[in-house]
Amino acid sequence: MTDPVADPLVEVLLYLFLSAGLGALIGLEREQSESGGTFAGSRTFPLFALYGALVSAFFPGLLPIAIGVLVVPLTVAYAGKIWYERDLGLTTLMAALLTTVLGAMTMHSETGAVAAIVVGGTVTILLSIKDPIHEFADQIEETERIASAKFILVVLVVLPALPNRPLDSLYGLNPRFIWLMVVFVTGLGFVAYVLAQFLEPEQSIALTGIIGGFVSSTATTVSMAEKTVQNETLYHVCAFAVVTASIVMFPRALIEVAVVNPELLPSVAVPLGVMTVVGIVAAGTLYWRTTSDETVESGELKNPFRLRPALLFGVVFAVVLLVSEHAQEWLGTSGIYATAFLSGLADVDAMTITLSKLAADGTVSPEVATTGIVIAAIANTLVKAALAWLLGTYRLGRLVSIVLGVVIVSGLVLLLI
Structure with a gap:
């Protein structure tokens, strides 16, 4: 029929x-x-x-x-x-x-x-959404417009001109891939930055943490720590924003893995997914203890479309990629893990993308790449807790350390199983 x-x-x-x-x-x-x-x-x-x-x-x-x-x-x-x-x-x-x-x-x-x-x-x-777009455009300062224009111009001019092959002069690095990852990571932050202008995150501590986590979880942690010094009674709401920003780092890493090496995603999704769920439960408990009238502003968020930080990330990413490749040759798996920890102290994105690429190239196994990414995430989470202690009040440091400590332990348990 x-x-x-x-x-x-x-x-x-x-x-x-x-x-x-x-x-x-x-x-x-x-x-x-x-x-x-x-x-x-x-x-x-x-x-x-x-x-x-x-x-x-x-x-x-x-x-x-x-x-x-x-x-x-x-x-x-x-x-x-x-x-x-x-x-x-x-x-x-x-x-x-x-x-x-x-x-x-x-x-x-x-x-x-x-x-x-x-x-x-x-x-x-x-x-x-004509009116919201025009309102957003009117809110952008001239310096930010110039910075965004410069960044987009550099992207459009530089990206097509870069060779799409490993170069001996760069120790085998592919310049176009490195710059493409710079644009990708910066773009993630810019999307969150744009949402911040529309959603007005100062009205919600949850949005402050989520958007801050995509733009810069470190900057959000520093900002919240400084606010508790100015007003110690805000330690609960600021701790929630710090924890939320730190948790967002895990799904952010999953997005990066999905783009660079989709085949690695199922392996990485288990530990990072568990750490995300544990973090959400812990943050939910913290939110329940936070009074509903407490609010924080996230005015410190800056436009990620700035040339100097983007170039800095490109240099960091290139160095991490190069060191990781040789660490595998010189020290084996332990070298990868040590590099992941040290790199994670400064930036998770660089190590996540690096290990995803190395796994795609067959340089490291999916298991090693997954473990390295989790180690980098744990290291960066430790930094958030340390910043809360060093720059914030005692109550903020203690509360953030307890909540993020639970998240870190869940990640360590998965690594040891």
């Missing part, structure tokens, strides 16, 4: 329906926000999508010409919009062209259809 869904006509109709749905989704947003004005709305955008889909399905070779032809009436309509509404915004015009392309993508292939759904949803969200 023939599957009706497999019928070519039914398949084409399904994809046409999908394209019309994506166009309607974007069109409804444009009409609801009143951004389209008289230019285009909930009826016009589905037509844009169907136009692209039909041309792609039956006249694929004419698609560039069809889009070019569409530009003519769109330009006329846009000129009329400027004349009557005095609105120079290009957003709706670009959304119309993009909707036509999305319609064409739905008919291209299954992969194209999935990509069109993802992009269409992203476009709708992007269009619907």
Whole structure:
């Protein structure tokens, strides 16, 4: 019996329906926000999508010409919009062209259809958060804008120019891979930094710890320790923020492993997952004992898109990668573990990415890589407890040490089993 869904006509109709749905989704947003004005709305955008889909399905070779032809009436309509509404915004015009392309993508292939759904949803969200985006842009200081622009410019210029191969002059290191990891780690922090502007983490100590953990758990620990010196009664809420920031380090490391070496993820997920769960339970207990009216601000979080810290991380990562490779040759497994501990005292990201890459290359076994990553995480957790003692009050140091000590013990138990 023939599957009706497999019928070519039914398949084409399904994809046409999908394209019309994506166009309607974007069109409804444009009409609801009143951004389209008289230019285009909930009826016009589905037509844009169907136009692209039909041309792609039956006249694929004419698609560039069809889009070019569409530009003519769109330009006329846009000129009329400027004349009557005095609105120079290009957003709706670009959304119309993009909707036509999305319609064409739905008919291209299954992969194209999935990509069109993802992009269409992203476009709708992007269009619907106009006010928060403008508010965020207005909050950014000029120095931060310049720093971000410099960083992005360097990334765009430097990354394509770097050789994508091991260089003898760099002792076998791949410069493009190193810089790509710098961009990746910095990007994780920047995403959290952007969320901090939208979510206003000063209203929630949990958000302060989570976002601070992705931007810089060390900076968050130092900030919270200094706050307890200024006001000792805040030691409970500050301890919770420190513990939360330290715990976030574990899922952050899992994200890095998943990107660099997905095959290593199941092995690393067990110990880091257990440490995360233990940490969440311990932090939950601490939160339960924290009064609901206690709040802390995380204004010390800085834009991670700064060139000097990024270059510093690149140097640290290159050194850790180089030392780890030779440590395996000179001292065997114990050399890897010693390097992991020493590196973890300063930075977990560098060691996590290094061991993930070495495991992917077959230089170290998955077991050794997993153990090394856990050791680096434990070492960095010890640093957080030490900072709480040295820079904060006695109560903060004691409370953070007890909670993080439970997390460290759980990690050590897993290593010894």
